[in-house]
Amino acid sequence: MSKITFSVIKADIGGFVGHSSVHPDLLKVAEKYLGEKGKDLLIDFKVSHVGDDINLIMTHKKGVDCEEVHKLAWDTFLECTRLAREYKLYGAGQDLLSDSFSGNIKGMGPGVAEMEFEERPSEPVIVFMADKTEPGAWNLPLYKMFADPFNTIGLIIDPKMHDGFIFEVMDTVENKLMKFSSPEEIYDLLVFLGAFNRYAVKAVYNKKGEPAAASSTQRMNLMAGRYVGKDDPVMIVRCQNGFPAVGEALEPFANPHLVSGWMRGSHFGPLMPVSLQDATPTRFDGPPRVVALGFQLSNGKLIGPQDFFADKGFDRARQKALEIADYMRSHGPFEPHRLPLDEMEYTTLPRVMEKLSQKNL
Known part of the structure; x- marks a missing residue:
């Protein structure tokens, strides 16, 4: 059976209103x-959004980094940008760092998460989409999904998971990749995952080399050399039958961890885990949001989505996130609410x- 490629490509090409959402007409154009x-x-394909980002969820048989697929996504964003500029939407085309496509969308602004695999008899996949944060936001959830038995009991009781997983970590400043094997190298892995403003999990594989998760690790500020908004990352996670169960993949978001981004990045x-309906950050342009869309693949067809975080089981997580937001906001322009100066460079x-x-500062 030929392999399926699962591609998620996102871009902010104009907010409605401000940075809070995407105008419905842009989604129709896409x-x-x-x-x-x-x-x-x-x-x-499916077209979705979180906050002011348009997310293109696509399946095909062309492999990762396919020029045709990437150009299709690029041209789609350009088409949406024309309408965004007509509507005078805020930051129209901000994630498109070039006027022309150069063969691969990576490095041109939009975020990309892709993986290629043989479709199993049952293939559940979750697409996570975040707004008002950066790629390192996935570090803690991915660690808990694939390396923490207190989150994922399958690591202990499922013989298909008991050998652990390989984490591929990107140094987003030096653009270098490192690989760590869990559970053997967990302590080494955590040295880097904890520094989430620089290091981000790019992919996770099982010990047979089969892809389990993939995320976007593009950093807009490093590509543009200036502040053009946060990266608003996307992530793909395969579930069940040797991978985390759906509930194990969602469980890390029951505790809203701190991420960088929010107002002015x-x-x-x-x-905060939210439903699609509530993926419209407005309070201080936030707090940061994450949406989880579940699909069953059937010969490459996307059956779904199921809006997982619409579940009332995440109500307490949302309440906790709001309490944390109150506390962090009380600091105003002081650290640790505002990022440290070395993180404010862009x-x-x-x-x-x-x-x-x-003034001789």
């Missing part, structure tokens, strides 16, 4: 364009520092 231009290329705040703060340089 659906129409993908439906017409991708009919001979894609097996199936310059603050720490809780990552915000608008350097312009202020330059202006004040005459």
Whole structure:
């Protein structure tokens, strides 16, 4: 059986209103364009959003880093950008760092998570989409899913998971990859995962080399050399039958951990799990949000989605996130709510520092 490629490509090409959401007309443009231009290329697709980001969820048989698929996504975002500019939406086209496509969408602004695998008799997949944060936001959840038996009991009682997993970690500053085997190298792994502003999990594999998870690790500020918004990462996680159960993959988000981003990409705040309906961050442009869409794959067809975080089982997580948000907001412009100065290098703060340089700061 030929392999299926699962691609999720996202971009912020204009917020409605401010940074809170995507105008419904842009989603319609994306659906129409993908439906017409991708009919001979894609097996199936879904268009979704979280906050002000458009997310293209696509299946095909062209493999990862396929130029045709990446160009299709790029052209879709360009088509949406035209309408965003007509509507004068905020930050229209901000994630598109070039005027022309150069063969691969990576490094051009949009975030990309992809994996290629043979579809199992039952293939549950979860697409996680976040807004107002950066790729390191997935570090703690992925560690808990694939390395923490207190979260994932399958690591102990499922013989298909008992050998553990391989974590591929990206140094987003030096653009280097490292691999760690769990459980053998957990302590070494945690040295890097804890520094989530620089290191991000790019992929997770089982010990046979089969892909289990993939995430976007592109950092907009490093690509643009200036502040152009946070990266708003996406992630794909395969579930069941040798991988974490659906409930094990969702469980890390029951405790809203602190991530960087939020207002002007310059603050720490809780990552709040929400339904699609509530994926519209407005309070101080936040708090940061995460949505989880579940699909069953059937010969590459996307059966779904199921909006997992609409479950009332996450109500207490949302309440806790709001309490954390109150506490962090009470610090105003003081750390630890505001990011440390070395993390503010690609915000608008350097312009202020330059202006004040005459005061011998």
